[in-house]
Amino acid sequence: MTETLHGPVHRTRPTSSADPFSAELLADPHEFHEALREAGEVVHLERYDVDAMGRYDTVHAALTDWQSFESSAGVGISDFRREPPWRPPSLLLEADPPHHDAPRAVLQKILGPRALRALEPQWRADAAALVDEVLARGTEFDAVTELAEAFPLRVFPDAVGLRQEGREHLLPYGDHLFNTFGPENFLVQHGAPSLPEHAGWVNEQCARDALAPTGFGADIWAATDRGDITEAQAPLMVRSLLSAGVDTTIHALGAILAAFARTPEAWAALRSNPALARVAFDEAIRLESPVQTFFRTTTRDVEIDGVRIPEGRKILMFLGSANRDPRRWSDPGRFDLHRDPSGHVGFGMGIHQCVGQHVARLEAVALLTALAARVETIEPAGTPTRHLNNTLRAWETLPVRLTPDR
Amino acid sequence: MPNDSPRSPVSADPAAASPVDRLVVAARRVVADQVVELELQRPDAGRLPDWTPGAHLDLMLPNGLTRLYSLLGDPRDASSYRIAVQREEHGDGGSRFVHDRLEVGDMVGFGGPRNNFRLVPATSYAFVAGGIGITPILPMLRAATVLGIDWRLLYLGRSPGALAYLAELAGHGDRVQLHCSGSSGARADIDAWIAESPSDAKVYACGPAGLLDAVVRAGANRRAGWVRVERFTATASGPARATPFALEIAGTDRTLIVEPGTTVVETLRIAGFDVLTSCARGVCGTCETEVLAGEPDHRDALLDDAERARGNCFFPCVSRSRSDRLVIAL
Ligand code: HEM
Numbered sequence: 255m256t257e258t259l260h261g262p263v264h265r266t267r268p269t270s271s272a273d274p275f276s277a278e279l280l281a282d283p284h285e286f287h288e289a290l291r292e293a294g295e296v297v298h299l300e301r302y303d304v305d306a307m308g309r310y311d312t313v314h315a316a317l318t319d320w321q322s323f324e325s326s327a328g329v330g331i332s333d334f335r336r337e338p339p340w341r342p343p344s345l346l347l348e349a350d351p352p353h354h355d356a357p358r359a360v361l362q363k364i365l366g367p368r369a370l371r372a373l374e375p376q377w378r379a380d381a382a383a384l385v386d387e388v389l390a391r392g393t394e395f396d397a398v399t400e401l402a403e404a405f406p407l408r409v410f411p412d413a414v415g416l417r418q419e420g421r422e423h424l425l426p427y428g429d430h431l432f433n434t435f436g437p438e439n440f441l442v443q444h445g446a447p448s449l450p451e452h453a454g455w456v457n458e459q460c461a462r463d464a465l466a467p468t469g470f471g472a473d474i475w476a477a478t479d480r481g482d483i484t485e486a487q488a489p490l491m492v493r494s495l496l497s498a499g500v501d502t503t504i505h506a507l508g509a510i511l512a513a514f515a516r517t518p519e520a521w522a523a524l525r526s527n528p529a530l531a532r533v534a535f536d537e538a539i540r541l542e543s544p545v546q547t548f549f550r551t552t553t554r555d556v557e558i559d560g561v562r563i564p565e566g567r568k569i570l571m572f573l574g575s576a577n578r579d580p581r582r583w584s585d586p587g588r589f590d591l592h593r594d595p596s597g598h599v600g601f602g603m604g605i606h607q608c609v610g611q612h613v614a615r616l617e618a619v620a621l622l623t624a625l626a627a628r629v630e631t632i633e634p635a636g637t638p639t640r641h642l643n644n645t646l647r648a649w650e651t652l653p654v655r656l657t658p659d660r
Numbered sequence: 661m662p663n664d665s666p667r668s669p670v671s672a673d674p675a676a677a678s679p680v681d682r683l684v685v686a687a688r689r690v691v692a693d694q695v696v697e698l699e700l701q702r703p704d705a706g707r708l709p710d711w712t713p714g715a716h717l718d719l720m721l722p723n724g725l726t727r728l729y730s731l732l733g734d735p736r737d738a739s740s741y742r743i744a745v746q747r748e749e750h751g752d753g754g755s756r757f758v759h760d761r762l763e764v765g766d767m768v769g770f771g772g773p774r775n776n777f778r779l780v781p782a783t784s785y786a787f788v789a790g791g792i793g794i795t796p797i798l799p800m801l802r803a804a805t806v807l808g809i810d811w812r813l814l815y816l817g818r819s820p821g822a823l824a825y826l827a828e829l830a831g832h833g834d835r836v837q838l839h840c841s842g843s844s845g846a847r848a849d850i851d852a853w854i855a856e857s858p859s860d861a862k863v864y865a866c867g868p869a870g871l872l873d874a875v876v877r878a879g880a881n882r883r884a885g886w887v888r889v890e891r892f893t894a895t896a897s898g899p900a901r902a903t904p905f906a907l908e909i910a911g912t913d914r915t916l917i918v919e920p921g922t923t924v925v926e927t928l929r930i931a932g933f934d935v936l937t938s939c940a941r942g943v944c945g946t947c948e949t950e951v952l953a954g955e956p957d958h959r960d961a962l963l964d965d966a967e968r969a970r971g972n973c974f975f976p977c978v979s980r981s982r983s984d985r986l987v988i989a990l
Contacts (some may be wrong), residue, residue: 351803352733352735359712479885487781596928597940
């Protein structure tokens with residue numbers, strides 16, 4: 255990306271006075287994303303003095319070029335070189351090679367497709383049981399609480415090996431964490447007072463003796479016995495699962511349920527071919543990008559489209575915009591099961607690409623196939639409302655009406 | 661890392677087997693007696709797959725041989741790989757081919773990089789390198805330095821002239837101990853050197869089998885996982901193929917022909933099958949596919965040797981088939 259120069263060298267970059275972290279743009283970012291993409295490959299956001307990328311190619315290149323765009327200065331707006339992070343930085347998300355190498359290798363194995371195969375039968379059975387329970391209670395309900403939240407909360411904490419008490423801390427912790435990647439706005443201020451109790455519980459669960467003897471948590475600790483990571487690293491790696499693995503998946507499931515409710519022909523297609531569930535889930539992630547943004551920091555002067563960005567600048571990558579860039583996707587606003595969503599950046603790309611993506615896909619496939627087996631139609635039963643978060647795109651409520659098979 | 665295990669050559673050019681995994685020899689230089697270093701790049705000088713210290717490349721030579729070579733450069737350099745090849749006079753010809761025939765501008769095929777010899781965190785490291793076994797150790801030394809973890813290196817060879825990269829190592833002062841059996845006639849005292857290393861140090865060794873055995877013996881009283889050696893096991897699989905193969909999709913009556921020059925994923929998509937990929941480089945694992953019959957030609961960066969040997973899954977974004985027929989479940 256830095257090698258290929260287009261246009262005159264050292265142009266000044268376009269600027270925007272928009273606030274992508276305002277309630278208005280968080281609720282409806284698409285027009286702003288389009289303006290961003292149209293303005294250029296890099297746009298200066300005056301309000302925060304950061305450089306933003308909205309086009310697919312540019313975002314993809316920045317994600318993969320970890321040498322020029324580092325994560326260890328924080329993947330939120332805060333620059334760890336200038337202000338200390340509010341919690342000990344993540345050993346994965348907020349680390350560069352070589353520090354990133356060992357924790358990544360360990361988690362990749364624990365959360366890899368082959369390791370997950372052992373969980374699959376149980377998760378499918380859990381999904382079928384959940385769908386039965388929900389339908390037994392009624393056919394009109396809020397799909398956020400009854401399905402999108404209920405399923406991950408049923409399977410994921412068990413898979414990690416968390417105890418029952420206190421699991422209610424998971425959602426507010428994750429929600430606040432993802433808010434803190436943005437500026438200290440109304441969302442961060444709202445969550446800050448209750449943070450200590452949530453963070454306290456989360457940190458306690460990361461200890462070896464707080465975790466069940468089997469599960470992802472135990473697997474992480476077992477890696478310390480082999481010397482693959484240190485005992486000091488293990489709790490922070492368990493914390494990564496609790497931070498990054500709950501809200502993201504819930505919002506992704508909300509995204510796909512909303513997409514199916516809006517697109518009855520897609521639901522019919524899934525019903526007739528449940529094997530479409532995998533592609534459908536990634537298409538929903540492309541369309542909605544549950545993780546909308548992450549930041550990087552430049553490690554050197556880089557040149558993009560003739561614009562020189564100095565070393566040490568915060569770069570805001572709009573994954574959600576890249577995933578709807580018409581330069582890359584035709585009719586990008588459409589939920590289209592015939593599209594090949596491969597290459598979307600909803601899970602990121604490169605060395606930090608979501609290490610939990612196979613977990614999320616397995617959860618989604620289990621829930622969707624269970625639903626497809628019992629539910630003929632899904633339709634909206636009211637106007638859904640947005641849940642605002644500085645990083646995540648989410649539904650607060652998603653009223654749906656299902657027609658079960660007779 | 662030398663690996664002149666016996667393998668029969670194939671007729672056509674396996675480097676041409678797939679469009680995505682070809683490298684051009686961008687530079688070559690002699691770095692010690694009988695050791696040449698190659699710098700490999702994409703033909704378009706584009707970004708190469710990421711790797712970590714200890715990783716190796718599966719290199720498919722134009723003469724049909726597949727060889728494993730440790731990457732010795734800097735993972736921060738995304739546009740070139742560096743490997744070093746020692747001439748093995750009595751090998752089966754892989755290293756002789758590299759030394760005598762491979763020239764700047766020639767193309768080679770590659771798979772990976774894969775890492776079976778990962779650098780794991782430690783309170784300190786004790787590295788032992790024998791001859792060309794220095795190659796995976798070099799990036800480890802740089803990583804350890806960046807991580808701020810203390811290390812020492814014992815570097816053994818026949819003669820000073822046989823030891824590559826001495827200039828690079830010179831800057832590290834007495835952290836590096838050289839030992840040449842030729843000059844003094846004396847064998848290095850591996851037991852003593854390992855015993856001198858802190859008891860919780862992680863020990864890494866790469867080199868000839870005899871040296872590795874000595875290191876393992878010397879470290880026998882250390883915790884399992886605290887002593888790690890890279891053995892160049894000769895994989896017994898046949899040569900990479902450069903001819904089309906049949907891809908059977910279980911549960912359907914479809915058999916597709918995968919031509920050299922197209923990937924399995926492309927072939928499947930053209931035939932109307934949905935295969936979800938993400939990185940398209942054998943790194944992320946999204947396209948993992950079950951293999952029911954046939955022998956996959958693994959080019960991914962994910963499976964370790966044991967998983968490869970099992971042969972029951974592969975990554976069709978980069979991997980192919982060694983057998984005439986490969987049966988997969990989608
Ligand atoms: C659909 C649900 C999910 C989405 C959309 C998502 C999205 C992402 C994205 C965009 C990144 C890249 C961050 C960056 O480049 O800076 C990432 C990284 C990560 N994700 Fe996910 N994620 C999901 C589910 C999960 C789950 C279920 C887990 C845990 C089991 C998880 C754990 C992680 C971790 C630990 C990282 C950091 C990886 C690294 O830096 O090497 N995620 N995720």
